[in-house]
Amino acid sequence: MPNPTAAMLVIGDEILSGRTKDANMHHLAGKLTEHGIDLKEVRVVSDDAPAIEAAVRSLSGTYDHVFTSGGIGPTHDDITADCIARAFDDHIDIRDDARDLLAAHYARQGQDFNAARQRMARIPDRATLIENPISVAPGFTLENVHVMAGVPSVFKAMVDSVLPRLTGGAPLHSRSIRIERGEGEIAGPLGQLASQNADLSFGSYPFIQNGIFGANIVIRGTDPARIDAAAKSLSQLFSEGT
Amino acid sequence: MPNPTAAMLVIGDEILSGRTKDANMHHLAGKLTEHGIDLKEVRVVSDDAPAIEAAVRSLSGTYDHVFTSGGIGPTHDDITADCIARAFDDHIDIRDDARDLLAAHYARQGQDFNAARQRMARIPDRATLIENPISVAPGFTLENVHVMAGVPSVFKAMVDSVLPRLTGGAPLHSRSIRIERGEGEIAGPLGQLASQNADLSFGSYPFIQNGIFGANIVIRGTDPARIDAAAKSLSQLFSEGT
Incomplete structure (x- = not known):
């Protein structure tokens, strides 16, 4: 069975x-590869509602999973949650479970749970929360x-929260061989090896x-x-003079 | 007049x-901002012909300029040039001007101008060459x-070759102010300032x-x-205690 796509x-x-x-991007790419989910495409868009909604609709229809980062904080330019709700025709408002988490957090910190912070409890009705331990x-x-959030430490923690829930496929293995020749010399023999090993990618x-x-x-x-065998063939092809 | 988009x-x-x-991505984003061209979207796709062609068609129809990086070397996985030709229904083959440049280069280096290297002279009929001084x-x-090429040093040199040809708009200026308060405290006053200064983005x-x-x-x-004035207002809003 092919791996899930993302x-x-x-x-x-x-x-x-x-x-x-x-x-x-780099962090998620590595984590998905380990987990056996194939990252097929990345898009970067600005804090612009039509651009976000169009990208979510398109990617969600094309791939098994879509992972977003950024735009879920308390400021006026944080519009991701509302855009996702609209993309899926879901209702969104401050949700009790998220508000309770945040209210308890700010109470512990002795900080005001003001209107801006309450915005972070805006969660679409049908959504499941992703834990943020940070x-x-x-x-x-x-x-x-x-x-997920854009701040890298929070993004990483959220990836760790969500990945164990998802079914992965066979993890992808890889080996890297450094060859100190111009690609123009490598290309011919490499192309042949690739066509002889169609189950591997080169x-x-x-x-x-x-x-x-x-x-x-x-x-x-x-x-x-299979990877080791191909790596051995490749090394032999370029053994003289390297 | 609004800036060109990319x-x-x-x-x-x-x-x-x-x-x-x-x-x-980071390099191009900075260069375009300096040049007054607004980078609106980035996509990353794999070395897969249908994915490349679909992305080129979609982006080329939406924005004033599209900049690509990667996949124009001599190896079997370098398929960008052929994909771009197909996306624009142009004919592609080894082109004399590109072949002459490369033949002279490999002759100077005393290296074989073999079939793989000749692949790098595959240029669509209607295209204009971008110089590669590296x-x-x-x-x-x-x-x-x-x-353009994916190797960062070559990519940078090609960006420097191509940007002077393109008409830019007004360069975008920016100022960054660091505020050591949680975003939840910043959000309210910042949102007000943003709505009072609609010609600026915050x-x-x-x-x-x-x-x-x-x-x-x-x-x-x-x-x-206008940016300086807004920065002053912002600093005053958060002056106590910072």
């Missing part, structure tokens, strides 16, 4: 303006969309380092023995 | 598997799509650092004086 939707002007480097304000899962990732042209060849598949 | 399409399994951290193999512009980017909750508020706009 997309990620990163929401935030700060990535698109170049102010902030996204860190969550700063309490929950994420949520609605249908096949998992809505990626060639070129680098230029201290004036040396080379490539990291990554062999991926679900059967480690 | 999207970026990152092509490569290595990003989606978590093996590699994308570096080109490793010669050119990128190209076809209609409103600018096709982003709130929360952080948790050494147990301190705070947010960087970024004010963006095309008029630096």
Whole structure:
């Protein structure tokens, strides 16, 4: 059976303006690979309701899971929860379970549970909460969309909360072989090896380092023995002079 | 007149598997902001022809410019050029101008200009070449799509080759103000300030650092004086205790 598929939707002007480097994509990609879920696409959109809704609808219809990051805080530019509710025609308001969690948290901290903070308890009716052990304000899962925070430490914690709930497939294994030849020399023999091993995927990732042209060849598949055999063949093809 | 809009399409399994951290998105985002072109969306797709073609068609129809990175080398998984040609119903083959550039380069280096390397001269008929001062193999512009390499040093050089050709709008200015209060305290006054300054955009980017909750508020706009005035108002709102 093929692995479940997934997309990620990163929401935030700060990535698109170049102010902030996204860190969550790389983290999620690694976690999904370990879990046997194939990340097929990532989109980054701005804090713009029509853009968010259109992306959620499109990705949710195409892939088994959609993971979002960003836009669920208390400020005026945090519009993700409302957009997700609209994308699925669900009603959204401050929900008792989320409000209780947050009210208890701010009471413990001796802080005012004001209107802005209550916004973080806006959860669609049909959603299931995602636990946030860092700063309490929950994420949520609605249908096949998992809505998480953009702050990297909170995003990571929420991924850890939600992944054990999801059925994964066979984890993908990989081996990387560094070859210090130009890709132009590697390409021919590599193409042949790839066509002889259709159950594996062969990626060639070129680098230029201290004036040396080379490539990291990554062999991926679900059967480690098959990967090892292909890696051995590849090393033999380029053994002389490396 | 509003600024021209743009999207970026990152092509490569290595990003989606978590093996590699994308570096080109952050670089392009900063360069476009300087140049007065608004980056509105980024998509990352795998080395899969239907996925690449569908993304190119969709983004090219929606935005003024599309910038792609990755998949234009000599190996079997480098399929971007052919996908772009198909997306625009253009004919593609080894083109004389690109082949001459590459043939001269490999002759200078005393290296074989073999079949794999000749693949890098596959350029759609109607495309304009993008210069590559690092490793010669050119990128190209076809209609409103600018096709560039994935290797970060080459990507950067190609961005520098292509951007001066494009008409930008008013560069976007920004100021960032760090406020060491929870977003829940910032949100109310910030929302009011944002509604009083509709010509500016106010982003709130929360952080948790050494147990301190705070947010960087970024004010963006095309008029630096208006930004300074708003920054002053914001600082006054939170002056006590910061």
